[in-house]
Amino acid sequence: MMESKEAGDAEARGPSTRMVDAVVALIMAALGAVVIVSSLQIGAGWGDDGPRSGYFPFYIGILITGSSLVNFVLALRRPPDGDIFVEYSKLRLVLAVLIPSIVYVFAIRWLGIYVASALFIAAFMRWQGRFGWAKLFVVAIGVSISLFLLFDIWFKVALPKGPLEAMFGY
Numbered sequence: 001m002m003e004s005k006e007a008g009d010a011e012a013r014g015p016s017t018r019m020v021d022a023v024v025a026l027i028m029a030a031l032g033a034v035v036i037v038s039s040l041q042i043g044a045g046w047g048d049d050g051p052r053s054g055y056f057p058f059y060i061g062i063l064i065t066g067s068s069l070v071n072f073v074l075a076l077r078r079p080p081d082g083d084i085f086v087e088y089s090k091l092r093l094v095l096a097v098l099i100p101s102i103v104y105v106f107a108i109r110w111l112g113i114y115v116a117s118a119l120f121i122a123a124f125m126r127w128q129g130r131f132g133w134a135k136l137f138v139v140a141i142g143v144s145i146s147l148f149l150l151f152d153i154w155f156k157v158a159l160p161k162g163p164l165e166a167m168f169g170y
Contacts, residue, residue, distance in 0.1 A: 013088055018078050020085040025072035032068055035061030100124065112162025118144040 039054030039061055046055065086094075100123060107116040122140035125131040131139075151157045152170065161170055 014084045014086050014091060016080065017083045017085040018075055018080055021075035021078075022072055025068045025075055029065050029068035029072065032061045032063075032065030036065065096128070108160050110162060112165050113159045114144040114148050115162050115164050117147065 035057055039058035042054040043052035044054035044058035045052055100120065104116055104120040107119065111119070118140040121143055122136050125136045125139060126133075147159075151159050
């Protein structure tokens with residue numbers, strides 16, 4: 001009986017709620033600071049004709065940063081109670097989607113949305129779904145071509161292009 005309980009305890013490990021609260025508060029404070037700095041760069045004061053472009057975002061940035069720092073302090077002041085935010089096994093499942101999604105967003109800049117989307121779909125079909133190569137290529141390329149036809153050709157909405165589309169003159 002003792003062995004199964006210890007195995008269950010090892011499986012139930014993960015980051016504490018207190019730590020996650022503190023990290024999220026710091027991330028939000030950093031985002032608020034970015035808003036403040038950006039607002040100051042474009043002008044956060046009052047012009048002859050009213051508020052400048054960065055006036056309202058500046059104060060929103062102050063509110064975000066201030067409230068996030070309050071949340072950070074509250075998270076640190078809360079006594080550690082061993083409360084687990086998420087088990088590592090569940091966190092791995094979330095990261096298995098989150099990390100490739102982040103890579104996909106950055107790949108759009110260099111490859112364009114259609115090539116990045118085809119690679120993203122193909123990778124997920126192979127890695128998560130264990131689909132065969134033939135089905136994977138048909139779906140990934142078919143979806144990207146369909147999206148290209150829909151947005152670029154029929155709706156005339158220009159989406160980010162990469163080197164492949166440039167080769168074809170788009």
